[in-house]
Amino acid sequence: MKRFSEVFREESGFRAFFGSILTFALSYGLYKGVIDNYLAEAVSMSGFDKGVSEFFRELPGLALVFILAALYTFSAEKIYRIGAVIMVVGMAAQALVPANRVLVIICIFVYSLGDHIQLGMRNTLSLQYAKEGRGGEALGLQHAVYQIGTLAGYLVIIGVFFFLESSTGLFRRVFAASAGIIALGLLATLHMTGSSTTDETKRRFYFRKKYTKYYMLEVFYGARKQVFFTFGPYVLVLFYGANAMVISILFAVSSVCCFFASPLVGKIIDRFGYKIVMITDTLVLVIVCFFYGFAHHIFPMRTAFLVCCVNYVLDSVISLASMASNVYVQDLSDSPDEVRATISTGVSVNHLITILIALFGGWIWKTVGIETLFILSAVLGLCNSAYAATIQTGKSSAR
Numbered sequence: 001m002k003r004f005s006e007v008f009r010e011e012s013g014f015r016a017f018f019g020s021i022l023t024f025a026l027s028y029g030l031y032k033g034v035i036d037n038y039l040a041e042a043v044s045m046s047g048f049d050k051g052v053s054e055f056f057r058e059l060p061g062l063a064l065v066f067i068l069a070a071l072y073t074f075s076a077e078k079i080y081r082i083g084a085v086i087m088v089v090g091m092a093a094q095a096l097v098p099a100n101r102v103l104v105i106i107c108i109f110v111y112s113l114g115d116h117i118q119l120g121m122r123n124t125l126s127l128q129y130a131k132e133g134r135g136g137e138a139l140g141l142q143h144a145v146y147q148i149g150t151l152a153g154y155l156v157i158i159g160v161f162f163f164l165e166s167s168t169g170l171f172r173r174v175f176a177a178s179a180g181i182i183a184l185g186l187l188a189t190l191h192m193t194g195s196s197t198t199d200e201t202k203r204r205f206y207f208r209k210k211y212t213k214y215y216m217l218e219v220f221y222g223a224r225k226q227v228f229f230t231f232g233p234y235v236l237v238l239f240y241g242a243n244a245m246v247i248s249i250l251f252a253v254s255s256v257c258c259f260f261a262s263p264l265v266g267k268i269i270d271r272f273g274y275k276i277v278m279i280t281d282t283l284v285l286v287i288v289c290f291f292y293g294f295a296h297h298i299f300p301m302r303t304a305f306l307v308c309c310v311n312y313v314l315d316s317v318i319s320l321a322s323m324a325s326n327v328y329v330q331d332l333s334d335s336p337d338e339v340r341a342t343i344s345t346g347v348s349v350n351h352l353i354t355i356l357i358a359l360f361g362g363w364i365w366k367t368v369g370i371e372t373l374f375i376l377s378a379v380l381g382l383c384n385s386a387y388a389a390t391i392q393t394g395k396s397s398a399r
Contacts, residue, residue: 007134007141014129016191018145021122023185024084025146027178028115029153029255031091033248036233038171042099047231047238051362053105054230058358060113061351067117068344076128077192080121084186086114088179095175099168116351120344122146123326128336133270135330139323140266144259151255153178154248161245210332211342213391215349217278217325220384222350224285225322226357227377228315232292235370236312239296240305250309254316265320274324274331278388281321285381288315293374328391 008014039045045053060067071079090111097103122142130138157174164170207215236242236250269277288311295304295311326343333339364373 004141007131007137008129009131013192016188017125017129018142020084020185020188020192021142021145022149023181023188024087024118025149026153027091027181027185029150029251030156030174030178030181031111031153032150033154033157033251034171034174034244036237036247037166037244039104040234040237041166042168042171043101043104045101047234047365048362049101050230050234051358051360051365053108054226054358054362055355056105056109057112058226058351058355059109060116061119062348062355064116064120064351065345065348068120076121076124077189080118080125080192081186081189083114083117083121084182084189086117087111088114088182088186090114091175091179091182095172095179116347120347123343124339127326127330127339136266136269136274136323136327137263138266139326140263143262143266143320143323147255147259147262151252151259154252154255157248158245158252161243161248166244207345208342211329213387214325214329214332214342214346216387217384218346218350219353220380220387221322221325222352222354223357224377224380224384225319226354227361227373227380228312230358231361231365231370231373232312232315235292236305236308239370240301240308242305250312254313257313257317258320261317262320266323269324269327274328275388275391277321277324278391279385281318282381282385284314284318286378288318289374289378289381293371
């Protein structure tokens with residue numbers, strides 16, 4: 001906790017905030033550890049169906065700017081709590097409804113709505129609670145704590161599916177446990193003492209010319225990220241036959257790597273600048289995408305599966321570089337309120353492209369194969385880096 005005290009302002013109430021993050025991450029680890037196998041095994045969703053479900057899962061991200069505009073009188077802390085309430089409802093419903101595609105997708109949508117509301121607030125509150133010049137490190141610590149929680153959830157799933165056979169009933173019990181843990185996290189948020197001030201900018205869409213490059217970077221990053229987030233694990237489940245225990249082991253390894261890498265990436269952003277980080281992460285991404293899409297053409301299937309697992313972990317680590325764009329916003333902004341409004345708008349801009357990638361990604365997989373899908377991800381990543389190279393650092397560059 002001493003490390004946290006060095007990065008965050010003592011009066012900000014960061015302890016309760018991070019306690020809630022840890023709890024929500026645990027619930028997400030349980031959920032994420034089984035959802036892909038639940039959709040494949042219990043709901044019988046194909047790769048194309050998964051794309052459709054992801055369209056609705058990402059839809060709340062696109063609508064986030066409208067939602068936050070309606071909640072403009074609320075503090076970031078209160079909006080963070082509202083997100084938790086919606087998450088509880090969605091997860092509890094997932095535990096109760098039958099394995100029907102339409103009903104399951106509705107539950108995914110509701111849970112995702114709460115999760116996306118919280119997403120922008122987590123980054124906003126981390127930056128708001130941080131001491132001067134420690135924004136990158138604050139975001140790094142936030143991501144590290146979230147990785148600890150998700151790792152704990154994955155380890156629980158590994159243990160459960162090691163001893164018990166996969167079944168619809170078991171999946172539902174996991175969802176019920178996750179809903180209960182979210183409720184505990186909601187209680188933790190009640191002890192958050194910080195309170196952001198309201199601002200007239202919160203009741204309207206917050207687009208400003210100086211953030212144009214940030215919005216474009218969010219479009220490129222959202223598109224490239226969505227391919228891996230949606231189809232990465234599902235390729236392992238449908239194409240290579242991985243079960244819930246194996247997928248959770250992969251997620252656990254990924255969380256451990258991200259836990260150690262998150263503070264390091266945050267320090268690198270503060271030390272070398274967000275622009276360098278935005279540009280260089282794509283060099284690794286191209287390699288990752290190539291092997292994920294073509295490993296089965298190069299290696300035997302068992303080896304190809306292991307290669308894809310390694311590359312999935314690498315993608316998770318390099319995705320941490322997305323923190324750089326939030327620090328970029330903070331560098332350009334004139335106030336904490338402006339940071340909050342801009343990041344929230346950025347989330348919606350990000351999702352404008354992700355919902356399209358979710359739909360068309362499933363169609364691409366179905367019609368021309370996973371090779372083309374991951375080539376697309378690499379190309380989008382290169383576009384992201386090329387555009388990042390055009391930004392100028394500092395507030396004066398945006399005037």
